[in-house]
Amino acid sequence: RLYNIELHRAVNDGEFVLFYQPQVRLADGSLTGAEALIRWRHPERGLLSPAAFLPALESGPLAAVVGFWVLDEACAQAALWRRQGAGDFRMGVNLSGAQFRVSDLVAEVVAALERHGLPPQALELEITENIVLDHDDLVLDALHRLRALGVGIAFDDFGTGYASLSLLKHYPLSRIKIDRSFVQGMHESERDASVVRAILDMARSFGLETIAEGVEYEPQRSHLHGFGCEEGQGYLFGRPLPALEFADVFGIGL
Ligand code: G
Ligand code: G
Ligand code: MN
Ligand code: NA
Numbered sequence: 001r002l003y004n005i006e007l008h009r010a011v012n013d014g015e016f017v018l019f020y021q022p023q024v025r026l027a028d029g030s031l032t033g034a035e036a037l038i039r040w041r042h043p044e045r046g047l048l049s050p051a052a053f054l055p056a057l058e059s060g061p062l063a064a065v066v067g068f069w070v071l072d073e074a075c076a077q078a079a080l081w082r083r084q085g086a087g088d089f090r091m092g093v094n095l096s097g098a099q100f101r102v103s104d105l106v107a108e109v110v111a112a113l114e115r116h117g118l119p120p121q122a123l124e125l126e127i128t129e130n131i132v133l134d135h136d137d138l139v140l141d142a143l144h145r146l147r148a149l150g151v152g153i154a155f156d157d158f159g160t161g162y163a164s165l166s167l168l169k170h171y172p173l174s175r176i177k178i179d180r181s182f183v184q185g186m187h188e189s190e191r192d193a194s195v196v197r198a199i200l201d202m203a204r205s206f207g208l209e210t211i212a213e214g215v216e217y218e219p220q221r222s223h224l225h226g227f228g229c230e231e232g233q234g235y236l237f238g239r240p241l242p243a244l245e246f247a248d249v250f251g252i253g254l
Helices: 002-013 050-059 063-086 105-116 129-134 136-149 164-170 180-185 190-205 218-226 243-249
Strands: 016-025 031-042 046-048 090-094 123-127 152-158 175-178 209-212
Touching: 002 031, 002 050, 002 063, 016 063, 016 243, 031 050, 031 063, 050 063, 063 090, 063 105, 063 243, 090 152, 105 123, 105 136, 123 136, 129 136, 129 164, 136 152, 152 164, 175 180, 175 190, 180 190, 180 218, 190 209, 190 218
Parallel strands: 031 090, 090 123, 123 152, 152 175, 175 209
Antiparallel strands: 016 031, 031 046
């Protein structure tokens, strides 16, 4: 209960902030975009990461409100950075199931893009297996309409769920995000490396773009690049940062 009151206060007082983690081309490390990641600047408990509050947020009434705030804020940021010379910069935004259930997700996305003058190709929505399994037809229909508009759909944490192959077959995806659990083991474990190679082969045959999560060490980058993975995200390239620091580190708006 107390937690719900606090979440309402966080929404009303603007205590949520977005951090941005770089996404780069594995070939040369050049920036392609960022994933927006929510944080809670809690007045007493300091900076909270999603693990500390997302479960409560997503099981309560504010999940969609906060989700659409994230969408709007991330679109505004991407539009600003593109105007400041970041070129084809792409912004990744995580979705929650509530955003499909309680409102018209497609209308909200279109409104956010128009509000900020962001082209649909510059936005990539990230979905997980849980979202898809919970709300089947609703989700499928919304995703088809979003893809038709040109918005990207990335399948997050790919490979960890039970239905990955079935989802690949049925859902209109544009990218696969290879889960970091496979990436972390791939330079030590032949099995993990095989899983990564198989995922990349599948992505190719479905015509999907690829990004590897959790890239921390140079050998992981070079193996992934050698296997044909296009992009990477992880501590090797940069941690999630507040917008101003991100722009500073990546030379946007200089
Ligand atoms: O930022 P961090 O690496 O701690 O993120 C942990 C998890 O929280 C990630 O798996 C990410 O998908 C999820 N997450 C981060 N930001 C958002 C958000 O804005 N909305 C939703 N639904 N999930 C998020
Ligand atoms: O897929 P998801 O949206 O959950 O991914 C974002 C999460 O992964 C964030 O919590 C982020 O802090 C974390 N993360 C990003 N890069 C790395 C990395 O290189 N190593 C590890 N262990 N975690 C990472
Ligand atoms: Mn994600
Ligand atoms: Na995620």
